[in-house]
Amino acid sequence: MDRVLNKITWKKMLIFGQIFNDHKKERMWILPPITSMLQPVAFGGARLKLAAAYRKTYYSRRNLSLEADISYGFRNRDVNGTISLERKYNPFKNGKYRFKAGRNFEFIYPGDAWVNVLKRSNIYLNNSFELGHELEIFNGLTLMNDFEIAFRRSVANYKVGNNADSIFGIPNEPPVQFDPYNATYNQVRLYFTPRMRYAREPREKIFLGSKWPTFYVLWKKGIKGLFKSEIDFDYLEFGLFQNLNLGVAGNTSYFIKSGDFVNGKDLRVIDYKFMRQGDPLFFQNPRSNFQALDSTFPVFDRYFQGNIVHEFNGALINKIPFFKKLKLQEIAGGGVLIAPERDLRYAEFFAGIERVFKWPFNPLTRLKLGVYVVTSVANKFNNPVQFKIGLTTWDRFRNRWR
Numbered sequence: 001m002d003r004v005l006n007k008i009t010w011k012k013m014l015i016f017g018q019i020f021n022d023h024k025k026e027r028m029w030i031l032p033p034i035t036s037m038l039q040p041v042a043f044g045g046a047r048l049k050l051a052a053a054y055r056k057t058y059y060s061r062r063n064l065s066l067e068a069d070i071s072y073g074f075r076n077r078d079v080n081g082t083i084s085l086e087r088k089y090n091p092f093k094n095g096k097y098r099f100k101a102g103r104n105f106e107f108i109y110p111g112d113a114w115v116n117v118l119k120r121s122n123i124y125l126n127n128s129f130e131l132g133h134e135l136e137i138f139n140g141l142t143l144m145n146d147f148e149i150a151f152r153r154s155v156a157n158y159k160v161g162n163n164a165d166s167i168f169g170i171p172n173e174p175p176v177q178f179d180p181y182n183a184t185y186n187q188v189r190l191y192f193t194p195r196m197r198y199a200r201e202p203r204e205k206i207f208l209g210s211k212w213p214t215f216y217v218l219w220k221k222g223i224k225g226l227f228k229s230e231i232d233f234d235y236l237e238f239g240l241f242q243n244l245n246l247g248v249a250g251n252t253s254y255f256i257k258s259g260d261f262v263n264g265k266d267l268r269v270i271d272y273k274f275m276r277q278g279d280p281l282f283f284q285n286p287r288s289n290f291q292a293l294d295s296t297f298p299v300f301d302r303y304f305q306g307n308i309v310h311e312f313n314g315a316l317i318n319k320i321p322f323f324k325k326l327k328l329q330e331i332a333g334g335g336v337l338i339a340p341e342r343d344l345r346y347a348e349f350f351a352g353i354e355r356v357f358k359w360p361f362n363p364l365t366r367l368k369l370g371v372y373v374v375t376s377v378a379n380k381f382n383n384p385v386q387f388k389i390g391l392t393t394w395d396r397f398r399n400r401w402r
Contacts, residue, residue: 219237283388
């Protein structure tokens, strides 16, 4: 297998990326394809980007993951980049620490519909330094802590072109202009899964799941004064989620949460909690996003959100003669949003057909194509039936669809 993966070919170098794997030493180098080095559609014009990743699992079952990238913008002659490191130091308690530092353009409204994401008014420059740690306190209870220092700057003085605007039909809106400021955060997350089953191996603990959902609480604090931070807010969120294996009937996953800002003395737009507009064409992750919301809007007071997805895995369509050979899979689900401050009660439903493909030149690479139909109801608006398409890639390192 290593010989196949490590063989250098033009297709890997130009399209799929090159992997150098050593399964005996349990280490891997990952190099993106050459074609990804040039980014013609980027804020401020074309950029040249270099990136690489390294992963290593030790005999003790401790592991290390390192990723880095650097890019150069031709029009503004600017350099951006990121380096991140994560290490598992305790395989029995899933103890990890992580570090990340970088300078990059980021979105004010991340995850929004693509027609909004590509707008210049959605971009700002973020210089950040992050430290994180997680550890299982006792079986089923995990504590995570993330600390971040960010130096935020407007990109109003950057030179930009209009070619991408005309190609994609994006409104030529100028970047948001604001005074630069510092922001320091600390985020604490506590996850609890009752009756978590596990197997204790000689060098690690293997989690086997539970029949119970995972309950969590999240507290994010904007710390005023620390490292000249100007922000001051507290955001509190709690919820539960679960993935149910129903055998031949498929898999069901759901996510329920509620949150609000209990303190908003100095809350900047970058830290708002947004409900994202549904994309007009592309199907977004149904486990966390809505497909048919008519607009993007912030919520400050308590809101309630629920999403559910059922993957039939061919349980229905495979019963139709000749359809089993097509390897199609059915999916259905929906979402609910209650935002009292906007007097909004919203629900949506979707169904679709998906198919998983494998790249013939890289057996470890998979992608999923789908077509979906979406409808919604609300007390303030009703969207007509919409048709969307979806493209999802498989993350083999996290063993899940992105």
